[in-house]
Each structure stands twice: as structure tokens, then as C-alpha cells.
Amino acid sequence: MTPVQIPQRMNLAAAAPKVFKAVLALDAAARAGLDPVLVELVQIRASQINHCAYCIDYHIGDARKAGESEERIHQLGAWTESSLYTAEERAALALTEAVTLLPQGVSDAVYDEAAAHFGEKELAQLIALIFTVNAWNRMNVATRKTPGTA
Numbered sequence: 001m002t003p004v005q006i007p008q009r010m011n012l013a014a015a016a017p018k019v020f021k022a023v024l025a026l027d028a029a030a031r032a033g034l035d036p037v038l039v040e041l042v043q044i045r046a047s048q049i050n051h052c053a054y055c056i057d058y059h060i061g062d063a064r065k066a067g068e069s070e071e072r073i074h075q076l077g078a079w080t081e082s083s084l085y086t087a088e089e090r091a092a093l094a095l096t097e098a099v100t101l102l103p104q105g106v107s108d109a110v111y112d113e114a115a116a117h118f119g120e121k122e123l124a125q126l127i128a129l130i131f132t133v134n135a136w137n138r139m140n141v142a143t144r145k146t147p148g149t150a
Contacts, residue, residue: 009143030128033121036066038092041076041085042126043067043133045093046100046150048077048135072144092126099130 005032013020031039040063047055060073075082079093100107115123139145 006144006146008145008149012139012143012145023132023139026128027132027136030125030132034125034127034129037063038069038089039129040066040068040127041072041089042092042096044073045079045096046130046133047137049085049097049100050141052140054139054140054145054147054149055133057139063076091117095126096130099127100134 040059043059044056044063063073064070072082072084075084075095079085079090085093091110091114094110095106098104098110114126117124126139
């Protein structure tokens with residue numbers, strides 16, 4: 001069986017280098033002070049929701065490098081039904097889904113649960129991380145960037 005080739009529409013980094021560099025800087029700032037494994041879980045989950053194949057592939061690789069297990073990576077799409085995630089991770093994943101699916105809003109319950117596990121500075125970093133990965137997802141989906149493309 002031959003995989004379907006999905007042509008990339010454009011190389012955004014080459015077409016808009018200032019925008020790309022600004023998002024890279026935002027990404028680095030958003031990660032600061034957060035656990036690297038949590039960062040990758042959040043980025044994979046948002047990318048799953050947004051159907052960004054490039055980002056899913058990229059962040060699974062980074063999660064493995066950060067020491068994440070294959071079992072937890074595989075169960076991430078069904079994290080609410082899995083016992084493999086800590087209360088802190090579950091709060092971060094719930095917030096990730098709420099912010100990523102923003103038209104449905106971020107309920108007080110979801111926000112309060114995240115605030116119970118993260119101090120104000122960490123929570124601010126987590127929110128920044130979530131909106132940054134959503135920016136990456138939207139850029140890559142719009143330009144059809146797929147795994148294996150530059």
C-alpha cells in the first residue's frame with residue numbers, strides 16, 4: 001500500500017521569516033519553567049485535536065527524547081479514560097482541550113482545577129504554551145506541512 005502524498009502549499013518559514021522567528025521566540029518563552037514531559041503532552045494533545053500531523057510527529061519525537069513512555073504517548077488521545085496520567089497532567093490536558101476548543105469556552109471548573117495544580121506563573125506559562133502550539137498547528141495545517149517536509 002502506497003501512502004498518499006499531500007503536497008505542501010508553502011514553506012512559511014521561507015515566505016514569512018519574521019513571523020516564523022517571532023513564533024519560535026514565543027515558543028521558547030512559553031516553555032520556560034515547565035516540565036519538558038508536560039510540555040510535550042500538551043503539545044501532542046493540542047496537535048491531535050487540530051489534526052496537525054507534522055506537529056504530532058514532531059512532538060512525539062520530543063516526548064520520547066524527554067523520557068516519555070510509548071504507552072502514555074499511545075493513550076494520550078484517550079487520556080480521560082486512562083489511569084497513566086497524574087492529577088497535574090490531567091488538569092493541564094483538560095485546560096489544553098478547553099483552550100484549543102475555545103468556542104466552547106474555558107469553564108471555571110477546568111480553570112480552577114489547573115490553578116489548583118499550578119502556581120500563577122506556571123499557569124500563565126501553561127496557557128502561553130497552549131496558545132503557542134495552537135498557532136503552530138494552524139500555520140502547519142494551513143500550509144499542509146506534513147512529517148518529512150522542511
